Amino acid sequence: MxxxxxxxxxxxxxxxxxxxxxxxxxxxxxxxxxxxxxxxxxxxxxxxxxxxxxxxxxxxxxxxxxxxxxxxxxxxxxxxxxxxxxxxxxxxxxxxxxxxxxxxxxxISKPAYSLGHTTGAPVVSGVANRSTGRIGLGHAFPTEEQNRQHKAEKAARKSNNTSGTRTPAVAAGSTAEHRASMDVNTKEGRTQLFAQLRDLIHEEFEKANRGQTEELRKHVRQANLEQRQHLQEHIEDVKAITNTEQPSQSEDGVQSEDSDLKASKDRYTTETAVATRDDDKRHAFGEKDSDGTLTMDQNGNAVRDPQPAECGFEGEEDDSDDEYAFPNKWAAIRYKLREPFAEFLGCFMLMVFGNGINCQVVISQLYDPSNAKGSYLSISFGWGVGVAMGVWVAGGISGGMINPAVTIALACFRKFPWKKVPIYIVAQILGCLMGSLCIYALYVNPIRIVDPDQTETTAALFTTYPAEFLRQPSTRMSAFYNEFFASAILLIVILAIGDSSNTPPPDGLAPLVLLWLVWGLGACLGWQTAYAVNPARDLGPRIMLSIVGYSSDILWTFNAWYWLWTPVIATCSGAIMGCIIYDTLCYTGGDSPINRKAKKHAPSLGPGSKQKMPAALSEA
Known part of the structure; x- marks a missing residue:
């Protein structure tokens, strides 16, 4: 090396x-x-x-x-x-x-704070082939005679005229007696299956290489012509130099030959230098040599290869010293703000499904009580689907948090960068605002029919309100506790599915767990305060309702600023408490502040959780 x-x-x-x-x-x-x-x-x-x-x-x-x-x-x-x-x-x-x-x-393959992908999760793989018993589709495997008959009928159909009559071969084939299919579990069946697979692979390779072979031949011919032309020009230059000098003595002849060789060498050196500069320019874009070794720059340093999915490579005409180049302005903006954009889109999807199911069930019931389009469980399921879709949309890019309370909790307990927290929260609130605004525009006609005065009846479709018995000064703490407790349960489950030493779901299926989690929270804990458990889910729609003309008395000053101390403060503090509970009782990763070293020389836990298989999947 x-x-x-x-x-x-x-x-x-x-x-x-x-x-x-x-x-x-x-x-x-x-x-x-x-x-x-x-x-x-x-x-x-x-x-x-x-x-x-x-x-x-x-x-x-x-x-x-x-x-x-x-x-x-x-x-x-x-x-x-x-x-x-x-x-x-x-x-x-x-x-x-x-x-x-x-x-x-x-x-580190995935961040510990990602809700879309779980670090250390088992990989989903197909079921291994059975070595005993029968294979279901094996009894439909054709014999060699049936294959020949099928090919003959196909050729006959191609050669048939346009009169609509059938050729004798096709007619005979349609009435001929078909033999029984061959079982693939037998030796003859496996032999024939492998032969057909081999022929199919050869046919596919032939189709794929047919055009490439012709293109390669064209390039080879062009390269040969250019090489011959270049060699011919070089020979003519040498002859011209030789003819211009007429040596009178043998020594002069030797001198002339040496000068010709020197001129030829200088020409070759110049061409080599030009090619070397071209190679250096190619190396500057992070390409590898033909032998697979790493490209070096002029100082002998390895060139960093940018991610092609996020930004482009610099063009050969571009003399910019920037490490990355982009095809246009928007590509550069998206590269810098891709994570907030993903959070915005994830929260947008959350509102589309969540507020959409609220409007469909409640407005249909208000419009025609005898023909309601859903029930309370439908609302819980709709919010669960919204969370799953939002996390699936944003999970691979930003972590799929779509919740300011989750973002703050993971910054405290899973080393999510604090510098990203403000822009994440802004993107989440804007996503919820735009999602709720789109749903309001979708249901604006029935909303105006059932509630022309824009009261709390329709405002509760987009934001959260406590039950009537929790609006007294003596019962406000119960509303706070309801959101605090639900948010703590939410974070306990989120941290558990992201813990590789626990029983995480297969990678990519964590949103499916969150679907059932939110459905369960709504079905079990959602009656009294409408289970906000997400400050952006409540604050974004409140801003939207204020824009479309709802009174501030039912949005901001309602029940002693209910929107601040229950959907915002209670959810954030409950999320932090959920992290404290799980990390204190279960988590063994060194990235949690609960597991910091008590003394300077005390042993420290490794980053992340234990590197072992989940308990439910390990061998007995």
Missing amino acids: RSRGSSIAAGGSRRSSFTAAEPPTSTAADVAVPIELNLPHRGSATSSANNSQIDLTGHQIYLPDNATGTSSPRGGVFELSQVGANEQVTGDVIKDVKTGKHYKKIP
Whole structure:
């Protein structure tokens, strides 16, 4: 292996140097790759004299995929876990050249705060083929004679004229007696099945390669013609130089030949230099060499390859020094705001299904009590579907939180970046506002029929209100407790399905669990306060109702500012309490503040949860 350099961008600008190692052995010192880490230090020990005391355990770093030879998702994001130099390890280990400490790299494939994808979740796979018993479709497997007959009929149909009459071959084939199909479980059946599959694969490859082969031949012919033309021009140039010089002595002849060779060499060197510049330009876009090795820049550093799904590559005519280039202005804006956009769209979907089912059930009942379109359970199920659809839309991009209370709780207990919290909350409120506005426009005609004065009757279709018996000063605390308790239950389940040491659902199916969770919350805890459990779900529609003309007396000043202390404060505080309960009793990951080291030299828990199979899926 050869020595390579790389630039790393995580937690600040820093430079690193990678050196090739011998084939891995069993100790950390033998497999470690030297690297210089300038990460933000925890605590106040920032002087060079205290460098040896710095512990980078739990820090996240970004290592380019091409620089490390890994294929880890999310651009090579790793957690650091300190190991001893003589400790037995498996996998990749790096050594901090400043402190001399060894750290094992733990790849992070999905964030711990994502509701759409679960870290450590079992992968959904197909059921293995049965080795005994019969295969259901095997009894419909045709014999060789039936295949020949089918091909003959197909050829006859192609050769048939347009008069509508059938050829004798087709007529005979339609009345011929069909033999019984062959069982694929027999030896003859499997042999014939494999033969047909082989023929099918060959046919598909032939179709796919037919056009490519012709295109390749065209390029080869063009390259040969260009090479011949180039060689002919080079020969003519050499002849012209030779004819212009007439040496009188043999020594002059030798000199002339040397000059011709030198001119030819200079021409070849110039062409090589031009080709080298073209290669460097190609390498600048993160391409690999033909042998699969990493591309280096002029300084010998590995070139970071941007994610093609998010941004484009720089064009050859562009002399910009930017690391990324975009095809247009909107692509650059979307690259910066893709996560808030996903939260906006997820909350929009939540309102479409949630407010939509509210309007359909309640307005239809008010319009015609004998023909109501749904019941209370329909409302609970509609909100559950809204949550699942919202998380499925945004989960792979932003984590699919679609709830400011969840965002704040995960920032406190799962290291979700605090700098993203404000823009996430703004996007969530705007998404709920636009979603509720679209549903209001959809049902505006029946709303005006059943409630022309815009009272609380129709305002409650979009926002939340307490039951009549909870509107007294002595019962307001019960309304607060209802939302507090429901939000705590919500976060306990959310943290449980994201815990790889528990029983997480298969990856990508967490929204389905949230569907049943929200349905259960509505069916069991939703009567008294309409189970807001989401500040954006209540605040966004309130702003919308104020825009369309509803009175502020029923929106903002109602029941001593009910909208603030119940749907907002109670839900956020309940979400934090749910995280405290689960992390105190169940969670074993070092990213929770509940599991921080009590003393400086105390052992620390690793990042994330335990690396083991869920209890329900492990072997007995």
